[in-house]
Amino acid sequence: MTHSRRFAETRRRPVARVTDSANSQRPPSTIQPVTPFRTRASVSAGRLTAWLSRSAGLGKGAVIGGRITLALDPKALRRVGRDRTVVLVTGTNGKTTTALMITKALEALAEVAANSDGANMPDGVLAALAARPEAPYAVLEVDETYVPWVADQLNPAVLVLLNLSRDQLDRVGEVRSTERELRKAIGNHPETTIVANSDDILVASAATEAGKRIWVGTGRRWTGDSTACPRCDGLIDHVKDHWSCACGLARPEPAWTLDGDLVRTPGGRHVDLDLRLPGDANRANAAFALAAAHRLGVPPHTAAARLRTITDIGGRYRTIRRSRHSVRLMLAKNPAGWVETLRVLDEDTPVVVAVNAQEADGRDLSWLWDVHFERLRGRQVVVTGERCADLAVRLCYAEVAHWAEPDPVAAIDALPPGGVELVANYTAFRDLVGRLPGA
The missing domain is CATH 3.40.1190.10 (Mur-like, catalytic domain)
Incomplete structure (x- = not known):
């Protein structure tokens, strides 16, 4: 059909x-009332665009597909x-x-x-x-x-x-x-x-x-x-x-x-x-x-x-094996989210923190100064991502010893064998899930 x-x-x-x-x-x-032809055609065009986006490896296609549908029929969501x-x-x-x-x-x-x-x-x-x-x-x-x-x-x-x-x-x-x-x-x-x-x-x-x-x-x-x-x-x-x-x-x-x-x-x-x-x-x-x-x-x-059947949320909280490491993946996007994430980190496990500032993240990183990174003192911490330099400055003021590696996967590989807690904001997390097998 x-x-x-x-x-x-x-x-x-x-x-x-x-x-x-x-x-x-x-x-x-x-x-269900019959849907107008314009809406049906717009939805089909959106689906085709989403498929092309996925096929080209540009993303999952949900956003661009919906955007095309709304452009062709502004009343599509209501219908x-x-x-x-x-x-x-x-x-x-x-x-x-x-x-x-x-x-x-x-x-x-x-x-x-x-x-x-x-x-x-x-x-x-x-x-x-x-x-x-x-x-x-x-x-x-x-x-x-x-x-x-x-x-x-x-x-x-x-x-x-x-x-x-x-x-x-x-x-x-x-x-x-x-x-x-x-x-x-x-x-x-x-x-x-x-x-x-x-x-x-x-x-x-x-x-x-x-x-x-x-x-x-x-x-x-x-x-x-x-x-x-x-x-x-x-x-x-x-x-x-x-x-x-x-x-x-x-x-x-x-x-x-x-x-x-x-x-x-x-x-x-x-x-x-x-x-x-x-x-x-x-x-x-x-x-x-x-x-x-x-x-x-x-x-x-x-x-x-x-x-109780839910074990992860789009890869969040999932633990994957990568070579010599067991990596638990977590997402934190703003100060309130960081409060909760810092509480569930294992105290004896190295932490990799990845931060980007793309459109979906928000390009303003002033929120970093509202996060109590002081809780990471005394741990092995690696900062990474497109804006790892901004994060490094914040950790310096928090008196958290750390080192920087711009590539998140390389940051994981550089740590000693064992467990790793990896915390990333939105696009950094999305990119990592795409790069790490099993994520």
Whole structure:
């Protein structure tokens, strides 16, 4: 069957659903309106472009394929996404992991379209939907700056807000501006259920505009953006796990809470996560995934069992063998992400840190000065990547002994035999995964 004929099909396969959740949602429509020829042709052109990109070794093709489709039909995203139950996942950290977890959970119900390759701008979102035209569900991670536009196109059933923290200024902008834009977008979609982080002040401020809210409490490790109120600029008062401002903005009481490896549900039951992914950050992501999946009809214990099958996220946390070394691959893109990554590094293992500054990373590297690299003191550290000189300067000020090797693979090979912890930002990680067999 050709792509065009398949895309024009009006009937979907029957959907098996879990029905023992009080929060289950009506099944997506089983009849899809005929898609306009312009959209079908644009999607086909995008797929062809993506195939050519992959064949030429230029990348996975998701972004360029979606870009071509949108250029040929600006309404393609709305048309390709209609009649689906859509979950959007956004935040500075954890989008890819949480989206994958929700996808795994919802696959207990039916087929799910997802941009699991991390292409989270409109081009990648469109490509993911076009690749699975018959999927009644879609779980899409979206860059926080594009959420307003994507939400207007797709009218999501659920929007998951993980956290908001400072990132690359040249690419993302000032984090409080992002909060204001999200707050406005949420107010424009009163029927969307917002699954929001009650411990993040900026997220809580944005989510208070929602007509339907589910609060999740997971604790906070990054507090660098939580000293002042986003509503009145007043000083935030922190008392143990709670925060509040004199203007009335305060930590909402969460319906879902993370306690170690357990998640407490709104009914007071406890679900044991027992994840195969390391660190508190991944357990927090799982709590959000359980809450979102439960909203759409997946019981928490069913969702948790499916989450335990995840061993890596697009190569992250995977351990590979390279000659004399056992290399664990990790991704860290901004200060909040580094807080979590530094906590899971093995203390006795050499560390290779790779940093690029391409368009997808953000060309502004001022965020390096917000990362507490001092935690690497006393370890064997190698800096690498296109901007290893910038990283070397930062480590000098952190009083971390290190040496530089611009080529990341050569940096690994130069270390003594044994384990290696390799931490890279976005494009450095992507390039390494392409170069290391088994990654």
